Amino acid sequence: xxxxxxxxxxxxxxxxxxxxxxxxxxxxxxxxxxxxxxxxxxxxxxxxxxxxxxxxxxxxxxxxxxxxxxxxxxxxxxxxxxxxxxxxxxxxxxxxxxxxxxxxxxxxxxxxxxxxxxxxxxxxxxxxxxxxxxxxxxxxxxxxxxxxxxxxxxxxxxxxxxxxxxxxxxxxxxxxxxxxxxxxxxxxxxxxxxxxxxxxxxxxxxxxxxxxxxxxxxxxxxxxxxxxx
Amino acid sequence: xxxxxxxxxxxxxxxxxxxxxxxxxxxxxxxxxxxxxxxxxxxxxxxxxxxxxxxxxxxxxxxxxxxxxxxxxxxxxxxxxxxxxxxxxxxxxxxxxxxxxxxxxxxxxxxxxxxxxxxxxxxxxxxxxxxxxxxxxxxxxxxxxxxxxxxxxxxxxxxxxxxxxxxxxxxxxxxxxxxxxxxxxxxxxxxxxxxxxxxxxxxxxxxxxxxxxxxxxxxxxxxxxxxxxxxxxxxxxxxxxxxxxxxxxxxxxxxxxxxxxxxxxxxxxxxxxxxxxxxxxxxxxxxxxxxxxxxxxxxxxxxxxxxx
Numbered sequence: 001x002x003x004x005x006x007x008x009x010x011x012x013x014x015x016x017x018x019x020x021x022x023x024x025x026x027x028x029x030x031x032x033x034x035x036x037x038x039x040x041x042x043x044x045x046x047x048x049x050x051x052x053x054x055x056x057x058x059x060x061x062x063x064x065x066x067x068x069x070x071x072x073x074x075x076x077x078x079x080x081x082x083x084x085x086x087x088x089x090x091x092x093x094x095x096x097x098x099x100x101x102x103x104x105x106x107x108x109x110x111x112x113x114x115x116x117x118x119x120x121x122x123x124x125x126x127x128x129x130x131x132x133x134x135x136x137x138x139x140x141x142x143x144x145x146x147x148x149x150x151x152x153x154x155x156x157x158x159x160x161x162x163x164x165x166x167x168x169x170x171x172x173x174x175x176x177x178x179x180x181x182x183x184x185x186x187x188x189x190x191x192x193x194x195x196x197x198x199x200x201x202x203x204x205x206x207x208x209x210x211x212x213x214x215x216x217x218x219x220x221x222x223x224x225x226x227x228x229x
Numbered sequence: 230x231x232x233x234x235x236x237x238x239x240x241x242x243x244x245x246x247x248x249x250x251x252x253x254x255x256x257x258x259x260x261x262x263x264x265x266x267x268x269x270x271x272x273x274x275x276x277x278x279x280x281x282x283x284x285x286x287x288x289x290x291x292x293x294x295x296x297x298x299x300x301x302x303x304x305x306x307x308x309x310x311x312x313x314x315x316x317x318x319x320x321x322x323x324x325x326x327x328x329x330x331x332x333x334x335x336x337x338x339x340x341x342x343x344x345x346x347x348x349x350x351x352x353x354x355x356x357x358x359x360x361x362x363x364x365x366x367x368x369x370x371x372x373x374x375x376x377x378x379x380x381x382x383x384x385x386x387x388x389x390x391x392x393x394x395x396x397x398x399x400x401x402x403x404x405x406x407x408x409x410x411x412x413x414x415x416x417x418x419x420x421x422x423x424x425x426x427x428x429x430x431x432x433x434x435x436x437x438x439x440x441x442x443x444x445x446x447x448x449x450x451x452x453x454x455x456x457x458x459x460x461x462x463x464x465x466x467x468x469x470x471x472x473x474x475x476x477x478x479x480x481x482x483x484x485x486x487x488x489x490x491x492x493x494x495x496x497x498x499x500x501x502x503x504x505x506x507x508x509x510x511x512x513x514x515x516x517x518x519x520x521x522x523x524x525x526x527x528x529x530x531x532x533x534x535x536x537x
Contacts, residue, residue, distance in 0.1 A: 133315050133350070203318055213361065217361055
């Protein structure tokens with residue numbers, strides 16, 4: 001220690017003696033490289049054909065679908081969140097789940113508005129719950145994750161409708177039960193993989209349970225759907 | 230032994246001396262604190278006080294009172310104010326649910342489990358689970374009842390869920406409000422030793438509804454005896470927890486008042502259980518049979534007309 005101090009001494013010895021004269025003019029040129037990169041981007045997205053814009057957004061949505069179907073530790077869903085995918089999935093699911101036509105007196109099945117409200121209201125409540133429990137995920141990121149993870153259930157709804165086109169007996173019921181259960185587990189697992197990391201470890205179950213309840217209710221609505229004709 | 234440590238003190242520098250002294254000071258603290266129970270000693274060493282205590286509720290009562298006095302609440306328009314009501318962990322919620330179905334005369338639910346940390350997570354999500362459980366069980370039970378009838382078409386009734394939600398949430402929030410107001414009014418006249426805050430009452434009511442979730446799931450099985458049996462068991466357990474919780478708050482009052490309060494608590498609880506069962510599990514069956522009978526009769530009259 002003593003040797004280092006001795007080495008340092010001559011380097012800083014004369015610092016206190018330094019003084020700068022006040023009449024030295026300072027002049028020169030400052031060149032800022034033209035940030036034409038950003039300007040070019042704006043010009044190009046305004047000028048590009050509409051097909052390119054739509055395709056770019058669709059590709060982003062499709063890429064997120066792939067991330068949901070094969071949930072691994074990817075941050076694409078969280079980093080570039082968007083609500084187009086959840087809206088698409090919610091609308092298609094609500095359209096498929098819609099109850100019978102108006103002439104049927106038994107129209108107590110879920111209507112379009114009910115399904116829509118359940119999905120969005122449920123997602124908002126779960127997001128608020130996870131934020132109140134101390135989660136680090138943002139509001140829209142959580143909405144995005146929950147909405148995208150409805151994809152397996154939407155696929156199951158499609159499969160159920162196709163199965164119901166064939167027959168409506170107990171064999172089809174068992175097939176539908178298996179498909180809906182598998183997709184419900186997939187949805188819960190996928191959203192847990194994205195959401196659970198943002199929670200403190202002793203509260204993970206408290207956050208996962210409402211997600212489980214949410215997808216369980218949606219799965220129940222899909223399973224009990226019966227077409228009317 | 231001491232000679233060795235002296236040798237180490239001489240041989241090495243200042244840091245070892247402080248280490249030796251540190252170990253000595255740890256030894257002395259262990260000796261002093263030997264009579265204090267182990268979890269408390271661990272808590273003090275860790276510097277964190279847990280709100281849960283299974284060993285000595287009396288000893289840590291002043292600590293929790295101090296904590297409650299010093300707890301700073303953010304203003305109610307900020308998000309942090311509401312975050313304070315969700316300051317629970319998984320094992321705490323699990324313990325509270327288990328404690329709400331085990332009425333123990335010595336343990337007061339609020340004192341033992343809530344301990345100045347009432348949460349809104351339990352009441353809200355237990356009510357939500359109960360609402361969906363009633364909706365799903367009601368639909369499933371009516372499906373099983375009408376399974377054999379050919380004309381019956383199963384349609385999930387969505388309005389049930391809305392009505393169940395209204396009933397259960399108003400029970401879980403309005404009744405504690407009324408009870409809290411009444412207790413506060415009585416408290417101004419007769420000073421009680423035990424007072425509960427509004428959130429603690431909401432917590433007790435919310436967790437007491439937890440036993441109804443398995444009871445409602447059992448209602449799917451279309452057997453009247455089993456349904457009434459499960460209702461009675463659930464009522465006894467949760468009702469006794471409620472009564473045991475509110476007994477210390479009203480026992481100093483006039484006999485007529487505390488009998489009235491106890492009776493009201495139990496009566497409302499019974500009304501909720503029996504009301505849910507009667508509305509969601511019986512009436513639906515009769516209305517559906519009426520709907521089923523009509524098309525059958527129409528078919529019969531049509532076939533009778535054709536035959537002639």
